[in-house]
Amino acid sequence: MLKLTQNKPSGGPALSRILWELSQDAQRERIAISDLLLALGDRATGALIFIFAFPNVLPTPPGTSSILGAPLIFLAAQLMLGRAPWLPAFVANRSMARADFSILVKRIVPWLQRAESLLRPRWSSLALPPMEHLIGFLSLLLAVLLVLPIPLGNVLPALAISLLALGVLERDGVWVLAGLAVAAAGGTLIYGVLFAMVKASLYFLTQL
Template sequence: MIEADGGTAENPAGNPLPGNENRKRGRRLSKILSDIALDVERSRVSVADLFTAMGDRAFGALLLIFALPNVVPTPPGTSAITGAPLVFLAAQLMLGQSPWLPKIIANRSMAREDFAAIVLRISPWLARGERMLRPRLTFLVYPPVEYVTGLLCLILAIILALPVPLGNILPAVAICLFSFGILERDGLCILFGLLTFVLSLVVVAGVLFAIVKGFILLVSATFF
């Protein structure tokens, strides 16, 4: 289960990363996550720990980390640690700001064993994606188009946080595609993310319509 953790990282997550760090390329994200998951000296993994480890990967890595757990089955309480950071980070990307997280979010943590279980599920897909992507259509991954991507991710993050049955998978997939595009400077992946964004809106709207219609029918059958 996920709970508040009073620990702090070496680089406080409440402070923005330097602007030039946002464009650097470092180790593969899959390798960074595996190193954290296999670190037996940790009892828990906090958002601040991830923030510090992702320093040179910035927005793309952080958005991907918090979106991926919503694509696969995860331990109870995972959405409590992924939803709020996605909203914050997407809003900052939209506004062209450096990534930062308030301490109330940065200090949230989960058991290392639970984190390792999540990494085990997503690592094969993450590594495969890293191998397939490459820089192309790069005008789609830099401002001002990047700000539009941030707006779309913000909309998806809000939808993902809502308690809509079956309404979180497609938004999470779309955010992952946008994140991969930002990470690898792959504009084609951004386009796939846009298509998934549209599909997500259609599916979620259909689910909400079905829920409202079912509620109306239930009320009608009960009282009339």
């Protein structure tokens, strides 16, 4: 039995509690992305960026990053532009069975609760505009990398986006800095993988 956090660090219901209660709503047969938008309210952008990014940190079936990547790209672009959260109908109307959503939430919530126990407003200028828009731009670049079929290329970009999203959500500049550090490490790793792939391809062509 999960012990749910009652409030987020800055006040109001914790994200883990919102997700858990939505997953346990027996009146719903399916959970749509639009349901998440409604439940999260004015916190939707940062919260949804985390929700779509973090599953890629965990072991998931092949192709998961490409499915979650589309809404992630839309939301990161809106964070970059300072727009209210919005998704086109073909994305917002996507849904999954509540049972499947519940399984996903059960995997996310323990990690999220650990994060919520550490998050608190500090160095908030790093998580507010104009820095928030820069975080959105960086998250957009990372989201594009996330959907590319690069070996070992999903985990660090997804982790970086998750840290940045939680930092923005709770105005915690320490988590923003952690996200930037992971983003730098992820970019270096992906560059190295791409360089090795190109070099291997060139070598193969020269041997033909």
